[in-house]
Amino acid sequence: MLNIALFGPPGAGKGTQSKFLIEKYNLHYISTGDILRKELAEESSLGLKAKSIIEAGGLVSDEIIVQIIEKTITDNPHAGGFLFDGFPRTYIQAYILEGLMIKLNTKLDCLISLEVGEEESVHRLLERGKTSGRSDDNEEVIRNRLKEYKEKTLPVLNFFKERGIYRSINGVDSILNVSGKIEEIINEELSKKLLNIVLFGYPGSGRGSQGKALAEKFNLEYIATGDMLNDEIKKNSPIGKEIKELYENGNLVSDEIVVRLIEKKLQESGNVRGFIFKGFPRTLVQSYILDGLMKKHNSSIAKIVEIEVPTLDLIKRLDARSKTDRCMPYDTSTTRIIKRLKEHEDKTIPVIEKYNKLHGVVKIDGRGSFNEVFERTAAVVEHSFRDIR
Numbered sequence: 489m490l491n492i493a494l495f496g497p498p499g500a501g502k503g504t505q506s507k508f509l510i511e512k513y514n515l516h517y518i519s520t521g522d523i524l525r526k527e528l529a530e531e532s533s534l535g536l537k538a539k540s541i542i543e544a545g546g547l548v549s550d551e552i553i554v555q556i557i558e559k560t561i562t563d564n565p566h567a568g569g570f571l572f573d574g575f576p577r578t579y580i581q582a583y584i585l586e587g588l589m590i591k592l593n594t595k596l597d598c599l600i601s602l603e604v605g606e607e608e609s610v611h612r613l614l615e616r617g618k619t620s621g622r623s624d625d626n627e628e629v630i631r632n633r634l635k636e637y638k639e640k641t642l643p644v645l646n647f648f649k650e651r652g653i654y655r656s657i658n659g660v661d662s663i664l665n666v667s668g669k670i671e672e673i674i675n676e677e678l679s680k681k682l683l684n685i686v687l688f689g690y691p692g693s694g695r696g697s698q699g700k701a702l703a704e705k706f707n708l709e710y711i712a713t714g715d716m717l718n719d720e721i722k723k724n725s726p727i728g729k730e731i732k733e734l735y736e737n738g739n740l741v742s743d744e745i746v747v748r749l750i751e752k753k754l755q756e757s758g759n760v761r762g763f764i765f766k767g768f769p770r771t772l773v774q775s776y777i778l779d780g781l782m783k784k785h786n787s788s789i790a791k792i793v794e795i796e797v798p799t800l801d802l803i804k805r806l807d808a809r810s811k812t813d814r815c816m817p818y819d820t821s822t823t824r825i826i827k828r829l830k831e832h833e834d835k836t837i838p839v840i841e842k843y844n845k846l847h848g849v850v851k852i853d854g855r856g857s858f859n860e861v862f863e864r865t866a867a868v869v870e871h872s873f874r875d876i877r
C-alpha cells in the first residue's frame with residue numbers, strides 16, 4: 489500500500505495535484521472538504537452540523553472528521569493506497585490517522601507539504617472564487633481559514649517531522665513543475681518498499697522451482713530455509729551435522745537455527761526489491777517470528793500464495809524425485825515422504841489458515857507443466873507489484 493497526505497494552506501494546490509496523483513499511482517482519494525461539501529449539498533444531518541462552521545471558515549470537529557474518514561476507508565477495503573487531502577488538519581487528527589493506518593496494518597508513507605505564502609493563497613482563492621461556487625472562497629472567510637491553518641494545522645507538521653516522514657516542496661511554481669517534484673518524492677518512497685511474498689504448498693508441489701524462477705524474473709531475494717539448511721549440511725558445519733540428524737528422522741529443525749539463518753540472509757541482502765519465502769513459516773510459532781522480522785525491517789508481507797496439488801500427484805512427484813540427483817535427504821523413502829506430508833498437514837496448514845483469515849491466501853492450481861504453473865504464479869507476483877504502487 490502507498491499512503492500519502494498532501495498538506496498545505498487553502499489554495500496551495502492540493503486538489504489540483506491530487507487529480508494527477510490518484511491516476512498515476514492508483515490511489516483512493518479522500519478529501520474531507522469534498523466529502524463535507526457533498527454532505528452539505530445532500531443536507532444530511534452531518535452536513536447540517538458542519539454547515540455554519542464551513543461557511544465561517546472554521547474547522548469542523550474531530551469527532552465528525554473521524555467518522556467520515558473511517559467510513560471512507562472501510563468502504564474501500566481493496567484500495568491500493570490512500571491520498572489524503574485536507575486531512576489531518578489538527579494534532580488529534582494526526583493521531584487518528586496513525587491509529588487508522590495501524591488498524592489497516594499499514595502506515596502513512598509521507599506527508600508532502602506544499603509551501604505557499606499567505607498573500608499568494610488569498611490571491612489564488614479569490615481567483616478560484618470567481619468560478620468555484622464555493623461560499624467559503626470570499627476574502628473574509630479566506631482570512632479566517634488561513635488563521636485556522638496557522639493556529640491549528642501548521643503545528644501538525646511537528647508530528648510528522650518527529651516520525652521522519654515530512655517532506656516539503658515550494659508550491660509557488662507551475663502545476664507541472666510541482667507535479668514533477670511530488671512524483672520524485674513518491675518514487676523515492678516506492679523504491680523503499682519491499683515486495684515480500686510467502687510461498688506455501690505441500691512438499692512436491694513445486695514451491696522450490698517456482699520460487700527460484702519467480703525470484704529471478706522479478707529480482708527478488710529467494711529465502712528457502714530448506715536450501716539454507718542443506719548448505720550447512722554440505723559445509724558439514726556443526727549446525728549442519730545437527731540438521732542432518734533431524735532430517736534423517738523426518739523432524740523439523742529448531743526455530744532458533746532457522747531464525748538465525750534467515751536474519752543473516754535478510755541483513756546480507758543489500759538492494760533487493762523484496763523477498764520470496766519458501767518453506768518458512770512452517771509453524772504458527774514461525775509465523776509470529778516472520779511478523780516480527782518484517783516489522784524489524786520496517787516491512788510487511790505483500791502476498792501469500794499456496795500452490796495446490798492433489799496428494800496422489802505429490803506422492804508420485806516425490807517418489808520420482810527420490811530416484812534422481814535432486815533427491816532431498818528427506819525423500820529417500822516412502823515412510824519419510826509420508827512423514828513430511830503429514831508434518832505439513834499438522835503444522836503448516838494451520839499457518840495457511842491463519843493467514844487466510846488475516847490477509848487472504850491466493851490459491852494456485854499446481855497441476856500441469858512447470859511453465860503452465862509459472863504463468864499462474866508470475867501473474868500473481870506481477871499483480872502484487874501493481875498493488876504496492
Ligand code: AMP
Nearest residue numbers: 520521522542546547548553574575577
Ligand atoms: P477544503 O476543501 O479542504 O478547503 O475544506 C473546506 C472546509 O471544510 C474547511 O474550511 C473546513 O471547514 C472543513 N474541513 C475540511 N477538512 C477538514 C478537517 N480535516 N478538519 C476540520 N475541518 C475540515
